[in-house]
Amino acid sequence: MDMDFGLLAQETVELSNILRKQKQLLDEIDPVFADVEKNHLEPSTSKSEKNFTPSAKPGIIFVLEKGGHTFCVRGFATSNLRFRYQQINNYRDEEAFYRLKMDKDSDPNEIQYYETDTVEKADKIVKHMINRRFPIQEDVICNISDPGFSWWYDDSDDRITLFFKSHGIDRAQNLMQLGPVGDHRKAGIYFNQVFKLYGLLFPVKEFSCTSKSLSITTSDPSSVTFRMFRRIFLEGVNEFDLDYPFNVPIYAEFWHYLDQIAAFRKFWLHVFDLVLEDDQNGQAYIQ
Template sequence: MHTSGEFDFLAQETARLVDTLSDSEFEREFFLAPEDNIDAEQVDDLLDSDLNEEALDYPNAPGIVYNICKSGTTFSLRGIVTDSIEDTFDTITMGDQSSLRHLKVDESDLDSILFQEFQSIDQAEIVYDQLFNKRYPIEEDLLCNISDPGFSWWYGKTEDGFRINFKSHKLSGAGERLKLGPIGDVVVSCLRFNRLKDHFKQYIPISEIVISEKQFVLKSSDTSHPILTELMRLFEEGEISDDSILLCELSLTEVLFLKELAAVRKFWLLIERKLAQNTKMLN
């Protein structure tokens, strides 16, 4: 046991050290073990390590791992369809050269790799086939003309419905004008919409419906009809739910077509946002 004299000595010695040592020296002397003496740079490294671990938490779900490749005034999408986004990123971070070639990135540029989940790998493949490995102008609006109408569908919202132009950015009449992107094959989509024509006529009070390889026009005397509003939301936002009234009484083929159309539209909206963010960063 310590005597009272020893305690007095220890108290005096502690007081002397408090007066003579700096705060950091005092902490190292009394609170940190030698192996715990880390500097600010080491602390930052530890924090960065924690953040990186969080960033590497990828979903074990189907989707597309992709990269937006910009070159001058154009861009293209390069990607990998996968049934597990997590497994694909594991393969990439291990330096798999085949994956890196598919994405057109090298091992020093892995931060540019993005991903998007889908309901199924089949849906991911539809989006991939429609949008990937093609080159698009970044400023499509500036390049469109009669001889080269561009790649996008164009959507015009009217007081009693909507109009979609498949091959021209010019929309007649007043109303909102929205670029939908290259969300579907025109010939296939026309066939599908024509098969839906009788369904629309049966359930919506139609005042006009036109479906051709140039346009899709749908107008109704009931602009609040749920089928019409859900169809417009599909084009505007790429949204459609499994219990959507729009999908009721349709065959599986038609249901899949509308869901795939929504998935492509929603993914294209994501790409537009990514490009806009990148442009802001560069400016």
């Protein structure tokens, strides 16, 4: 079958523009927290930073495979990024190269390092997102019968609206793609179980949750805790701790669920930045 490379290039440019607009929206959506965000974001490193040495913290060692209009993240969790970095660079760690599906003579600069708070969090990210192939332009490939893997977010100053899977056509134009941040089959159950919690966090005007979506409207858009709740989904930042009301057992369990969503979202943002990093001329994914 003949492939129209000009059309593919045009589609890729359009995708890049959409994703960059979404990233710009993230930068502008909550300027009150702009300084706070810098303290919460986990360190990330682009491939251009050749002299980077990771810390001794837990995290994920991975490589990004791109081909055609899809990409795959291959990697594994470790309790000490610096130790494994030294093993890979100084001793050509055969186990690491095998798990990354790389030849031992490959360039170590292709390997990426991502820090997490705990090795348990790194393990969860690996289990949920590693060794899966994702379409770069999910909105084009997926349809009603195949809704894809992403959650989608409809932004409003006073409302949080999440769609746990596909929501109509032109999703990328009208909604923000959050990535594979959770199991859409269980999301509605989790958010419904703690419906009383939201009123303890911020003033709730309207609440609706089904197996397909969640919508929470507040009567106080300036509420600090409402903005904190939004940032979990937008930026992958969980600023809540296990004090009241999250010290109640059922709410504590939900806190861990939110923390997991935040971890998946932040890693997804990091990976997609790397995907876009190679897209300098709009044709990086055409082979």
